[in-house]
Amino acid sequence: MPAPVTARPALAALSAVPWWLVAAVLLAVAFGLAIAADEGYAAIFNALSAGIGTTLFVTVVAFLMAALLGLAVAGAMLSGRRIVREAATFYVEIVRGIPVLVLLFYMAFVAAPALVAAWNVVTQPLQAAGLLAPAGVRDFDLLWRAVVALVISYSAFLAEIFRAGIQAVDRGQVEAAKALGLTRVQVFRLVVFPQAIRTVLPPLGNDFVAMIKDSSLVSVLGVQDVTQLGKIYSSGTFLFFETYTVVAYIYLLMTVSLSLAVRALEKRLRRHEALRGG
Template sequence: MTHPPEKDFPWWLVVVVAAGLLLFWQVLSSPVYLEVLRKLSAGIGITILVAVVAYGSACLLGLGLALMGLSRSAVLRQVARTYVEVMRGVPIIVLLLYVAFVLAPALVEGWNAVTGLLGLDPVRPRDFSLLWRAVIALTLAYSAFLAEIFRAGLLSVERGQVEAAMALGMSGWQRFRLVTFPQAFRVIFPALGNDFVAMVKDSSLVSVLGVTDVTQLGKVTAAGNFRYFETYNVVALIYLTMTIGLSLVLRRLEVSLRQRA
């Protein structure tokens, strides 16, 4: 009789923690590593900010797209499907560059056209921060994937429960808030967690725009001290610490949700 996956002893975690502790010891005992860590630590806040804001925005947009995809309106369904297919077909790094250097200037130009009619001062394209251009790009990219996750979760709720809620006189919003979404959320939580971890890693792509996250500071530091081995060891350690720690927290929450079901 096989054991459930949750009962397996996490030997992988033992190996990773052992390797991480060894690397931490090297970092703490080496002036070079400590100097690199000091410089890179300034980018951790930016990395977390980009990941959290972009993922939160992508969840809201993705949920809206999922509801559009399940709408009775054929127009809304087609609009949602078109968006999802287009965004999933464009590499994230290409979308970052497109938003930063095509969409953002176009938005600024449109904004100036409107505000010009109102007699307001124009906005310069450089006033539109590259950080927020990157956040918008990641939001657009991930919202397409999250839309499919939300759609699958909403479809997993049995129709009979929705009909029972209707028989009790619940409004559409009440049915969604009290019946449909809570059940769908328990189903899709693992997938949402995986995408959040992926977002933390993909936030490193904002370095192509010069946003001073951990990866960008790593590139600048390595170019200045030529300590590529030490610098990228620390970069990897920072990301592994964030992603593995986040994965363990999400796994614990997943187990808790299953126990409450």
């Protein structure tokens, strides 16, 4: 007996679901149940869950700031002035050649003390008048040192993504918008950016997921994220296998969930574009 007509769309939707996604969901559910049923794993998960907020905070704040800086650098790379274009390209090429971990150490132990010393020099008159207390290196929180390092590192990669997306917009549309009397800001906001964002969304999503994983590097500075809490817990209990299994599980939950969210957003944008085209 054939399936009812109303059931066919549901069956088609189920058949379109990737097998890897089904396997990942089943694995996540199975491991989640195992954590809930086992007191040892549950204790580890409870201990590490306190760092999820820090991991997400570092990721979201650093990525948003890196995107804004990267967009500005991309605009500079497309500038008509050679000195601006060359300076932006120099920034991108140099930063992309430095490993994130090295940049974290440099920001934490070289740049931060230098910035604090420069701040004290600039504010010396206010300090002498008793209006401002001298700043110490410890006043520059390690969390924000890590965030700044991630912003600098990822802004160089995002700048290249934005540059490619902007250049992918048909030049004829830009010229037509200018002929209609739109200003450069209006052309970018109404014509260039809406089209460029659809082009750069997939690589932006990939970099956002990558930043979640790279945020674990902040643990080397003692920031209390998931990785750092796992390191502390395992060193105190010697449950290295169990602890780092839970650490991996937490990161997988975050990365896979965000990957699916980005894919859903891409599909929605494509449907919206198809409707507009139709």
